[in-house]
Amino acid sequence: MNRRNFIKNSSKTGIALMALSLIPLKAAEKHKSFSSLKKDPDKLFNLPDFLEYKIVARNGEMMSDGLHTPPRPDGMACFQNNDGTITLIKNHEIGSRRLPSSYDSNLPKSISYDTNFAGVPYTGGTTNLVLDPKSLKRIDHYRSLAGTINNCAGGRTSWGSWISCEETRMDDHGYAFEVYANKRPNSVRRLDYMGRFNREAVSIYEPTGIVYQTEDDSSGLFYRFLPSDPKDLAKPGRLQALKIKSQIDPRNPKNNIKTGSRYEVEWVDIEDFHAKKTTTKYQGSIQGASPFNGSEGIITDKKSVFFTCKDGGYKEHGQIFRYYPSKYEGTTKEVEQPGILELFYESKNKDEYWGGDNIVIAPWGDLIICEDNGSKGCKLLGINNQGSIYVIGQVEDSSSEIAGVCFSPDGKNMFLNIQDEGRTIAIFGDWKKIQTLY
DSSP states (O other): OOOHHHHOOOOOOOOOOOOOOOOOOSSOBBOOOOGGOOOOSSSSEEEEETTTEEEEEEEBBBTTTSOOOOOOOOEEEEEETTTTTTEEEEEEEESSOOHHHBOOTTTTTGSSOOBOOTTTBBBBEEEEEOOTTTTTOOEEEEEEEEEESEEEEOOOOOOOEEEEEOOOOOOSOOOOEEEESSSSSSOOOOOOGGGGGGGGEEEEETTTEEEEEEEEEEEEOEEEEEEESSOOTTSSSEEEEEEETTTOOOTTTTOOTTOEEEEEEEEEEEEOOOOOOSSSSHHHHTTOOOOSSSSEEEEEESSOOOEEEEETTOOOOTTEEEOOOOTTTTTGGGGGGGEEEEEEOOOOOOTTTOOEEEEEEEETSSSEEEOOOOSSTTTEEEOOTSBEEEEEEESSSSOOOEEEEOTTTTSOOEEETTTTTEEEEEEEGGGGGGGGGO
């Protein structure tokens, strides 16, 4: 794509569906040193000199509904509204049965899924932040889901909603919930048939409407949900897990999988999608479903599905897989032409790539990945179509993960969360110069 015209063109094609024509990363080139980033005087986030940021939300601020902005913002998506404004829907990775701070009596029960023994809602959930797309001025900010636990990541739909995922196996939790950008108040909409597990993120492959899902676990599975109605994910469907036919371990513990290696797959059914008797992970594993180490972010283009494994690989620095759906994906003819799983990238060097988590496709076609590794200085990385990894930004003075990376519909603003600092920022500037970082 011509980078001089990407802003103009991205609004027409749609970010989530842009094809990504990257070559397999047989040996990713080393990125430029961090000297290309300018030090942030506010010690939040370092960027190259052609980009700047603005804080659009802070932990603890009073919102429009009289509640305070919850901490630990995580997965996020941006939506275009009919009145010209944009809405960010943000997950908040908080909530636990054991911690007193996991309950809040101020949360309205109308948007709360669950409460403790005293009837007080759990604090996990989502907030909706409405902005003017030009000035980034806040227009509205409110709680859109409460009563859930550890809302980590999720995925957007094409009909203006966000699928928020609980990363937990606590009883009656571990589900996906649908939250709308343009509905206030939102109603609690649990998506039962997509399964109950330690879910991290989802992405819808638009050519078929199939929902692909990751599980954050050292031996988690990679799932797909075949909906009976692709426009209503609350209706029944089939939950399945991926099985590599050769039974090779994709976590690569023996270092016998090379970048670019491809494997035919099949899918096994998960019958007890509520996991009432045993976990979905166990149901899949006894049928030979393949384990992945810390599956995290996921995104689709027109041809494939990318997902990260934060702790995957021989050195456990992280992997990126690319799944190519079958021409007959989800049908009885799938056996004639099975889907293909490719090891797209595996990190051998922490300085290059360490603990890739949330992922998105940029308007100019590159993969953008957020690091989450517990170190001081997590990076925001890009991978271009020549296979080079480059650094877009870095946390300056914190061990916080970066999360929720997404773009405004016009491609001018990148949004992300600095989780531990409780900051949501908009990044903008001369994106045409991104190639100077290669």
